[in-house]
Amino acid sequence: MRWKQYDFQSLKFQNLAAALAPIDVRLGGTYSDFMIFDPNGTDSFKDKQAPELYGNGYKFDSGFFDSPFQLENFTLSGKHWDILNTFIEKVGWNLMFDFNLFKWKGDLWDPSNAELLLNYSSERGIKIPYFQLGNEPNSYRHNFNLTVSPQILAEDYRILKSLISKYPLYNTSRLYGPDVTNLNVPHGSIQYLTDFLLSGAYNVISGISLHHYYLNARTATQDQFVNLTVLNSLKSQLQLALDIVTSSPVPLPVLLTETSSCFGGGATNLSDAYLAGFLWLDKLGLSAQYGISRVFRQTFLGGSYGLLDQNMNPYPDYYLSVLFKRLIEGPVFSVITEPADQQLRVYAHCARKNIYQAGDLVIYYLNIKDIEINLDLPQFQNADLDLYLLTPGDEAGLKSRYVRLNGDLLLLSNSTLPPLNPRPHRGPVTVSPMSFGFIVVPNFSVSLCLKYFARSANRG
Incomplete structure (x- = not known):
């Protein structure tokens, strides 16, 4: 204070x-x-x-x-x-x-x-x-x-x-x-x-x-x-x-x-x-x-x-927080990985409407293994995905005070935040060892998300 x-x-x-x-x-x-x-x-x-x-x-x-x-x-x-x-x-x-x-x-x-x-x-x-x-x-x-x-x-x-x-x-x-x-x-x-x-x-x-x-x-x-x-x-x-x-x-x-x-x-x-x-x-x-x-x-x-x-x-958690706020809103869904693996932790939410459409889905993950993992999403194998993959920003690795989004180092330009744009993708998603990120499934029309935003519109 x-x-x-x-x-x-x-x-x-x-x-x-x-x-x-x-x-x-x-x-x-x-x-x-x-x-x-x-x-x-x-x-x-x-x-x-x-x-x-x-x-x-x-x-x-x-x-x-x-x-x-x-x-x-x-x-x-x-x-x-x-x-x-x-x-x-x-x-x-x-x-x-x-x-x-x-x-x-x-x-x-x-x-x-x-x-x-x-x-x-x-x-x-x-x-x-x-x-x-x-x-x-x-x-x-x-x-x-x-x-x-x-x-x-x-x-x-x-x-x-x-x-x-x-x-x-x-x-x-x-x-x-x-x-x-x-x-x-x-x-x-x-x-x-x-x-x-x-x-x-x-x-x-x-x-x-x-x-x-x-x-x-x-x-x-x-x-x-x-x-x-x-x-x-x-x-x-x-x-x-x-x-x-x-x-x-x-x-x-x-x-x-x-x-x-x-x-x-x-x-x-x-x-x-x-x-x-x-x-x-x-x-x-x-x-x-x-x-x-x-x-x-x-x-x-x-x-x-x-x-x-x-x-x-900003520290790396700042950019992680901004992305979470920009991408996620509303109900959370249970996600089951096969085979079950606690070192791959996966969550799913409705996508926030100001960037995506009502009914779109966000999946976010933590890979705490020291090897690459292929996230195969059979429900969305033909879907156009938006990837927001976050990795360490420099040679300090996990102790880096910088972060990359889809390979691009995130740095302020004077007083302005860098663009936090997704990478378009289709098919299985390869995620880096010891990393985390977000995968958005546009145009998916999840019924629970549609109902959530309809109720929000009626209240507002």
Whole structure:
């Protein structure tokens, strides 16, 4: 949240952001619990309300921009709030805003600073479709030596819901929580989420929000990024979440509101390399199969797991994300490979309508073998296919910070993205060892996709 170090007027920055639209962006994370909104403020400051939180020098995972600094209360001024929201509106993003939970009145959350921000924002017509409160509350004792029980947090969310109901601009905005950590970590996330729902939160929030990281940045290795056990570990996490949610009196959608390869800022030369795309693309495919309604990538800019580096240059995962957004929309389909092979992971979706026609199909794959594979698609053997094959960009191989599309190196031209054009093809598709990509089947008229877009047209 160090706003001043980013140039929101930069055409390069705007173009890179707009290429991902429409998306939801979360402004939150660890730093959200230290943010004080002051319409006329300029400088960060310490608040003596919770001195035990200061000066610990932690570097945590935060949202949107990931810049480490001492965890102390700081000011978000009206000026920088305006700049940020002007940028968000210009590039076509939708904001999820995470309020500071470390403001209390007795045992409960004090909404006065949130009310100040909402008053300011409402007067200026700033749209905020989604809200959260706090970040990873099940880990507060471990990280900050304080506790907010799931029962208290459920009551705090009721306070937030009551607050936003007063504003015509926000009374239909959705609340998501409780933003617990991985469901397999030793900080009680499973019990916390369960108790949060049992405390009646299912009547307050619009969806369950979780975080997920596969690995620890300090210990992650190259082999782990293509390890089947690591890849498949997400399945158990998602199934756990669905089991908890379906046992609730009101089953709610599940969101991954903070997720990447490695917690702790990402692993240098791994999370920022071509290699990271295996975990990222597989996560998108599995999340779709398990019905996860939204996946928020940690983070847009900064750290080793950012989509952009500090100079706003794209890492390979940026281009992978842009292609996913451009090509895919709607229902996911089960794909069976013969013979069954977990080292060839294949997913299928409807194609997005702004590039292709309703009913077209997208198949995407991860080949984690060190040999070429022929993808024989007997259903489409006479079809004209569009190939988007992604391979490492230079001699660094899997550790390359560059990526090629159909053999062409993807580089910005001044402030403009390179063309991301497909390669026309017919017949079996030969994919490179240790690579991933997308295959579009135009003019296929998948009935479920046709129905999906027909319903979307009727709603809109």
